[in-house]
Amino acid sequence: MPSDDWYLTDDVEEFLARAGEFLRSRPAPHTVHLTVTENLRSSGARPYGDADPEFGVLAGEDGAGVRAAFLRTPPHPLLLTALTEEEAAVLAARLADEGRGVSGVTADRDTAAAFAGAWRRIAGAEVRLRQRMRLYRLGELTVPQPVPPGRARVAGEADRKRLARWFEEFSAAIGEPGAQDPEYWADERVRRGDVMFWRDSDGTPVAMAGMSPKVAGQVRVVAVYTPAHLRGRGYAGAVTVEVSRAALESGAEEVLLFTDLANPTSNGLYQRIGYRPVSDFAMYDFG
Template sequence: MRPDDWHLTHDLDAFLRRAGDFLASRPALHTVPLTVLDNLRRRGPHVYGEEAPLFGVLERGGAVRAVSLHTPPYWINLTSLTEEQADALALRLASAGHRPPGVSADRATADAFADAWQRHTGAGADVWKKQRLYRLVELTVPEPGPEGAPRIATAAATDRARLMSWYEEFGASIGEHQLQDAGALADARIAHGGALFWETPDGTPVSLAVVTPEVAGQVRVTTVYTPAPLRGRGYAGAATAEVSRAARVAGAREVLLFTDLANPTSNGLYQRIGYRPVADFTVYRFPE
């Protein structure tokens, strides 16, 4: 396989015409590129950063075989690749002067690309996070549940401010600095009704669960956060169960989420709610 078998472009519409059906064919495994591309379409090409996104398509025999998606300053996301395909992509990107800061993909693909990247660039490659992708199979609402009720976040100033604050706190809690503007992110989630608070009976928000817009029949729970002093009371489980239920009612065929494999608490919680493993993913960082 030659490196130039990979077609690279900054043209989102052209990329979607070539690769859209391929991505939609496996919505669970392709959840990240599907939701990232939807975000680019909704909010513009610079939603993730000033540098233009770079899209890659591998076609063989008239059919799309794999896709890459890089939204600087974030890492590159890849669909499943063979070692040969990963090597060709790494050489293609390196030869063109592209320098993603890392890669996120299913475990075998991430390993293959990280190895190839080191060979072709001399850069390091460190495992930053090991994740597991889950899908909702049969929802089981935690019993007994905490007191209170769910409420969808609105455009009210107090809701927006709380979302912004909790997004920042969530990123700090998982060691991932929020690169997107917190206000714009809160506005986007409020606009599609994707942010849900769990509130105590007196109306105080105590937990947050956020879900992406539906794309290709799938949605993904992306943020579940409870402030540290309020943890251990069942709020996160209740919020996650409710946002998952609402997604199903709204017609999503796949309700998905990622967990950090280093966090046994969250992995246990989501399995009790009814989520089951799909695949393991790895995120590598490429320090220069």
């Protein structure tokens, strides 16, 4: 039987002291764990809501090293590193026994399916596959042709309201309304200068893309968004190229992004830019 030697904590510094080296050892598959914990560690507020975050670390064989880890920022889904089917069942039983409500799970495809199945059996919850995702890594950056008129610029102080509104629209479009407070998200992006607009020939912003903080040499492209009435004109590709270039110029060793596998347009676009598949992930919601 797999070990139930999970150490649970609500302290991000304690979690990173135990699991940080493990997470940094494979920065691509652990990209979300790395960026979420960095946001929690560095921000003076709670960027993901008012509830206390939860963390877990599974010790390796004979208590040496780290085998796996999880984090959760309620009400968001549990975020797991890779587990075997048996390990997923043991963790599900542990969390259910302790009465910890779990709204869903996000992990690599096999781990997510294993945990969702175990949670359904143990907790009696309804389980729904919300999204299948693919993680990409940038190879050789390529500019898709033709490039639309205009140029990129970093979003600044005067762009706060637009950033907040677009992030709210983006979150709704991907099925995650309320993922973060839009005003807080906009404030942080302006402070860090990590969102770029593509502006048309008149100087009007027509699309945005951001990047996560650099952690363990990796940066992830996030929040690529074009308002519905402006889509199909190449703006998303153009701004993604520029934010990817900025990530490389910042010294990132790996530039990553996730796509929704149900959207063939975005998957095709990112591959034309030079992104190559790494692995598939899945998100399940629990009733």
